[in-house]
Amino acid sequence: MITGLNHLASGKIRDLYAVGGDLLLVASDRISAYDYVLESEIPDKGRILTQLSMWWFGQLADLVPNHVLTADVDEFPAELAPYKDELRGRAMLCRRLAMVPVECVARGYLTGSGLAEYEKNGTANGVPLPAGLVDGSRLDRPIFTPAMKAEVGAHDENVTFEEMAERTGDPELAARLKDLTLAVYSRARDIAEGRGILLADTKFEFGRLPGGTLVLADEVLTPDSSRFWPADQWHPGRAQPSFDKQYVRDWLTSPASGWDPRSDTPPPALPEEVVQATRARYVEAYERLTGVKFV
Numbered sequence: 001m002i003t004g005l006n007h008l009a010s011g012k013i014r015d016l017y018a019v020g021g022d023l024l025l026v027a028s029d030r031i032s033a034y035d036y037v038l039e040s041e042i043p044d045k046g047r048i049l050t051q052l053s054m055w056w057f058g059q060l061a062d063l064v065p066n067h068v069l070t071a072d073v074d075e076f077p078a079e080l081a082p083y084k085d086e087l088r089g090r091a092m093l094c095r096r097l098a099m100v101p102v103e104c105v106a107r108g109y110l111t112g113s114g115l116a117e118y119e120k121n122g123t124a125n126g127v128p129l130p131a132g133l134v135d136g137s138r139l140d141r142p143i144f145t146p147a148m149k150a151e152v153g154a155h156d157e158n159v160t161f162e163e164m165a166e167r168t169g170d171p172e173l174a175a176r177l178k179d180l181t182l183a184v185y186s187r188a189r190d191i192a193e194g195r196g197i198l199l200a201d202t203k204f205e206f207g208r209l210p211g212g213t214l215v216l217a218d219e220v221l222t223p224d225s226s227r228f229w230p231a232d233q234w235h236p237g238r239a240q241p242s243f244d245k246q247y248v249r250d251w252l253t254s255p256a257s258g259w260d261p262r263s264d265t266p267p268p269a270l271p272e273e274v275v276q277a278t279r280a281r282y283v284e285a286y287e288r289l290t291g292v293k294f295v
């Protein structure tokens with residue numbers, strides 16, 4: 001948290017500030033696992049994921065406008081000058097939008113809450129899926145599985161497209177959000193697959209400009225907003241390893257940590273080698289996707 005700035009909101013990993021009529025979205029080096037924010041930070045994680053978001057916004061600009069004004073600290077308003085070094089590379093100055101109160105989730109692979117519903121009803125957010133799918137199955141056509149935002153700390157509530165249209169009171173907007181979400185995800189899935197990373201699913205946030213234009217907001221297509229799987233370890237029918245969080249998960253569930261995920265106790269600090277190996281995975285994901293060396 002940066003004292004001295006007008007703090008608006010905080011998620012597990014990121015903080016939001018008001019700067020004049022705009023917003024500053026700042027990504028920390030925090031990492032979460034098993035629904036806990038760990039006490040150990042991953043050096044540069046915020047910078048790597050912010051630079052990855054910026055790269056994706058560029059890749060998607062022909063499909064949808066985004067909310068970013070700049071991520072270059074030298075272009076930030078003068079009032080931010082005292083915080084330049086702390087913000088460099090990990091902050092996006094964004095236009096303030098009227099946010100759409102829906103988590104726009106696209107799934108290209110079946111897992112997590114989507115799999116749970118499928119195993120019960122053969123559907124995902126009420127939409128029937130083909131029979132015989134298993135954990136990690138690739139869906140021929142990505143699906144839109146919206147969720148209504150939950151209070152801090154609770155999980156979002158998956159809703160059908162019809163429920164979403166009803167609860168937003170704007171069926172036309174709901175249809176537009178679905179189309180945009182699927183088009184953007186499909187483009188990203190194809191780009192990532194060509195670079196050895198499976199984007200199993202992702203969560204987009206949209207907002208509207210004063211004139212009503214729909215704009216892609218928040219961070220996009222990072223390992224915090226999406227499930228990243230290494231393509232060369234994909235085996236449908238079991239839980240897939242996480243590209244970025246597997247080292248953390250493996251250590252936390254090993255005897256070495258002395259921690260039990262089923263207990264109500266927070267996880268212990270990570271050993272330095274797990275921190276550094278995890279940092280290396282974020283760097284690798286960034287470099288594989290963008291083709292640019294992280295500096």
Ligand SMILES: C[C@H](c1ccccc1)n1cc(-c2ncnc(N)c2C#N)cn1
Nearest residue numbers: 009010011014016067095096097217218
């Ligand atoms: C969920 C997310 C959040 C991020 C970081 C920390 C806490 C919350 N958030 C984003 C806005 C938001 N509001 C108005 N205009 C915008 N351009 C954005 C964005 N992005 C409000 N909440």
